[in-house]
Amino acid sequence: MKHLFPARTSGAAETRRLGRTVANQLRAGDVVGLYGNLGAGKTVFAQGLCEGLGLAGEQVTSPTFSLLHEYEGGRWPVYHFDAYRIETLDEFFDIGYEEYFFGNGVCIVEWAERIESLLPPETLRFRIKHETENERSIHFGHMAP
Numbered sequence: 001m002k003h004l005f006p007a008r009t010s011g012a013a014e015t016r017r018l019g020r021t022v023a024n025q026l027r028a029g030d031v032v033g034l035y036g037n038l039g040a041g042k043t044v045f046a047q048g049l050c051e052g053l054g055l056a057g058e059q060v061t062s063p064t065f066s067l068l069h070e071y072e073g074g075r076w077p078v079y080h081f082d083a084y085r086i087e088t089l090d091e092f093f094d095i096g097y098e099e100y101f102f103g104n105g106v107c108i109v110e111w112a113e114r115i116e117s118l119l120p121p122e123t124l125r126f127r128i129k130h131e132t133e134n135e136r137s138i139h140f141g142h143m144a145p
Contacts, residue, residue: 001025001124005140008131012044015128015136016057019048022126026053028076028104031120033112036128041136042110045128049108050078062110067095077105083114092118 001022009015026032032049034042047057054074063069063082071078079100086092092115100107101120112119127139 001140005138007138009041009136009138011134012041015041015044015138016048016051018138019045019050020052021048023049023052026106026124028106029102031101031107031109031123033119033123033125034108034110034128035113035125037130040128040130041138042128045126045138046080046108046110049106050074050080053078053106067091068100077103079103079105079107081107081109083109083111086111086114089115089118 004018004021007018009018026049034045036042043060043062047060050060050071051057053076055071055078059071060080061069063080064084067082067085069080071080081097083092097118101118109115109119112123112125125141127141129137131137
């Protein structure tokens, strides 16, 4: 996967396409952490990941208020978290995150930095930066931000 990064995308379609490419290298049990400011493209990248796993991208929306969306029907179940509104780690414990993180699906966590201490060490981390109105830079690494 490292051969794909760092990457630059111009527009949502390219960001989604990169997500689809990355999804081809995911396996059951993977946790994907997405980092970046508001509007950086985390949800668009997540849509591409889900499309690459056999789901309809348009069904993928950011679970900002519900904290978690579950998607079935692809290669594996996908558990899409949004930690933006998490104020304490107890809130993440309350939704039973361990069941998901250590299960047989793929977990995607937007705003992963808010729950960094709960992420497994092998989490696949993607940092998305808003460079211009349409351009994003995307970096990959296993190390904590």
